[in-house]
Amino acid sequence: MTVNKPVQESWRPQTLAVRGGTRRSDFGETSEAIFATSGYVYEYAEQAEGAFKDEIDRFIYSRFSNPTVDMFQERMALIEGAERGRATATGMAAVFASMACMVEAGDHVVASRALFGSCLVILTEILPRYGVETTLVDGGDLDQWRDALARPTRCVFIESPSNPGLDIVDIPAICDLAHNAGARVIIDNVFASPLLQKPLALGADIVVYSATKHIDGQGRCLGGIVLGDEDYCENILKPFMRHTGPSLSPFNAWVLLKGLETLELRIERHCRNARMIAEYLSGREGLARVRYPGLADHPQHELAARQMSDFGNVVTFSLEGGKAAAFRFMNALRMIDISNNLGDSKSLLTHPATTTHQRVAPEERAHLGIDDGMVRLSVGLEDAEDVKDDLEQALATAFVGN
Ligand SMILES: *Cc1c(COP(=O)(O)O)cnc(C)c1O
Numbered sequence: 001m002t003v004n005k006p007v008q009e010s011w012r013p014q015t016l017a018v019r020g021g022t023r024r025s026d027f028g029e030t031s032e033a034i035f036a037t038s039g040y041v042y043e044y045a046e047q048a049e050g051a052f053k054d055e056i057d058r059f060i061y062s063r064f065s066n067p068t069v070d071m072f073q074e075r076m077a078l079i080e081g082a083e084r085g086r087a088t089a090t091g092m093a094a095v096f097a098s099m100a101c102m103v104e105a106g107d108h109v110v111a112s113r114a115l116f117g118s119c120l121v122i123l124t125e126i127l128p129r130y131g132v133e134t135t136l137v138d139g140g141d142l143d144q145w146r147d148a149l150a151r152p153t154r155c156v157f158i159e160s161p162s163n164p165g166l167d168i169v170d171i172p173a174i175c176d177l178a179h180n181a182g183a184r185v186i187i188d189n190v191f192a193s194p195l196l197q198k199p200l201a202l203g204a205d206i207v208v209y210s211a212t213k214h215i216d217g218q219g220r221c222l223g224g225i226v227l228g229d230e231d232y233c234e235n236i237l238k239p240f241m242r243h244t245g246p247s248l249s250p251f252n253a254w255v256l257l258k259g260l261e262t263l264e265l266r267i268e269r270h271c272r273n274a275r276m277i278a279e280y281l282s283g284r285e286g287l288a289r290v291r292y293p294g295l296a297d298h299p300q301h302e303l304a305a306r307q308m309s310d311f312g313n314v315v316t317f318s319l320e321g322g323k324a325a326a327f328r329f330m331n332a333l334r335m336i337d338i339s340n341n342l343g344d345s346k347s348l349l350t351h352p353a354t355t356t357h358q359r360v361a362p363e364e365r366a367h368l369g370i371d372d373g374m375v376r377l378s379v380g381l382e383d384a385e386d387v388k389d390d391l392e393q394a395l396a397t398a399f400v401g402n
Contacts, residue, residue: 003028013079013195017260021074023067034254035067064242068250072257076225079194079260080207084233086241087225087253091190091210092118093246094224096126098186098208099155101240102232105131107154110183112139112169114162114368117356119188123157139169140300145177153183158204161191161304163342164316164352164376165369166291168300171307175203184232190214193343195267197308206232213343214313216259217266221252266345266381270313273387274379278315280388286399288318288373313379314342319398323372326351329398330375335382335390342378347387349377 002024007016025033040059042048050056059065069087077085088094099122103109111123113136123134132154137144139158149156156178160169171187178185186206187199193214199207209215211223225248226237241247248256271294278292293304294311304311319325330338330349339348340355350356352370360368379387 002026007078014264016075016078017263020078021071021076021257023071032068032071032254032257035250037066037250038062062250063245063247066247066250066253068257069248069253072248072253072260073225075257075260076194076209077227080227081198081200082207082227083230085225085227086233086237087211087223087248087256088241088246089224089248089252090222090246091208091212091224092122094208094210094226095119095157095188096122097237097241097244097246098206098226099127099157100244101237102184103127103130103132103154107132108135108151109133109155109157110135110137110145110148110153110178110181111157112137112159112162112167113364114139114165114167115157115159116163116188116190117359119157119159120360139167142170142173142177145174149177149181149183151181153178153181156183156185157188158185159188159191160197160307161293161312161314163191164314164350164356164374166191166293166298166314166316167369168293168298168304168307170303171199171202171204179203190343191312191314192308193263193267193312195264196271196310196312200227202307205229211256211259212341214267214270215256215263217263217343217345218259219341219344219346221255223248223252223256267310267313269381270343270379271310273381273384274313274315275311276384277377277379277387277391281315281317281391284392284395286320286395288320288371290317291315291369314376315379316374316376318371318373319375319395321373321398323351323353325398326373326375329394332394332397333390334393335386336377336394342376344378345381347378347380347382347390349375351375 073085073087135148137148158169175185184205187204189207190210206228209225282290292315336347336349340350
């Protein structure tokens with residue numbers, strides 16, 4: 001006796017986030033079960049033979065698939081509007097697998113240069129070792145994209161909004177150029193989360209997430225996922241993952257399933273808090289620059305408003321007085337934690353120039369708008385007034401005597 005109520009076509013994203021993909025066992029449990037098992041048993045030898053020949057569709061080994069992980073993949077695919085998804089142990093495993101599964105020596109890959117640090121390492125150090133050539137462009141400069149995509153290209157990799165500069169890339173425009181060059185377009189959609197930006201509807205082919213960020217959103221576990229069409233996921237990505245093994249653990253898949261149930265509530269509050277903080281900061285003296293895609297003075301505010309339904313929870317700002325002022329400010333914080341994670345229920349703040357982007361050359365950092373006074377704030381789910389009070393007292397301390 002299983003009590004499984006099928007997903008209805010009419011269900012909206014929040015309903016899918018709570019119920020999509022649920023597959024109950026014969027025990028009729030309300031909450032999704034954790035199938036903490038590495039393998040599966042067969043009734044007789046012929047069954048095992050058939051499973052390995054792909055003649056019987058069943059679970060074989062949890063490196064290939066697992067019921068709890070499947071539920072997470074299916075729920076994510078439903079929310080994203082993708083045909084399929086394959087979950088990974090981390091966001092970086094998703095980024096790497098999404099490209100490594102389809103490139104070969106001699107291929108050309110194009111990416112916007114404003115990327116998460118480890119994504120840059122994959123593109124500029126690891127893939128080139130396998131004979132893949134990478135061209136980096138300024139994401140906002142269509143001419144650079146046109147030049148780079150004038151030759152055949154296997155894939156295009158974009159992060160928008162970018163970390164930590166919050167630059168926006170015109171996704172539909174780049175997808176047109178990329179498709180003319182024969183490329184598949186991959187969007188790292190972490191900063192927007194699955195709710196605020198729909199890359200597939202904007203023309204992209206593949207979406208990747210670090211589920212460690214908003215999808216868990218409570219600082220508990222690492223995870224990632226690659227989403228796309230059936231041909232790519234089944235025939236290109238799945239064999240690569242099955243044999244290289246970056247699988248998500250069933251326990252982490254369960255944590256992420258539970259995270260999805262409250263994602264919309266959290267994202268709504270994250271965005272509301274971030275907007276309030278961005279507005280407070282933009283009126284504050286002593287700050288050289290405040291960046292939030294939702295502020296009218298963000299250079300690509302209109303583009304952001306066109307392709308996103310809200311603007312996320314990350315705000316960056318620069319203190320006049322450079323690194324010394326930024327460090328005085330950070331060390332004076334009484335509630336907001338110094339941490340390089342983001343999308344967490346706790347407000348977290350980091351100094352990119354000395355942490356996540358420390359390895360990036362100073363000229364390149366300047367080009368990306370990462371100056372020594374810049375901090376990145378991931379606004380959490382606390383009462384926004386308390387976040388503001390903490391920022392205000394720490395800024396006051398940082399500027400005493402200046
Ligand atoms: C965190 C992050 C990643 C990597 O995810 P992990 O889960 O830490 O491996 C990739 N891209 C972006 C934009 C991120 O913020």
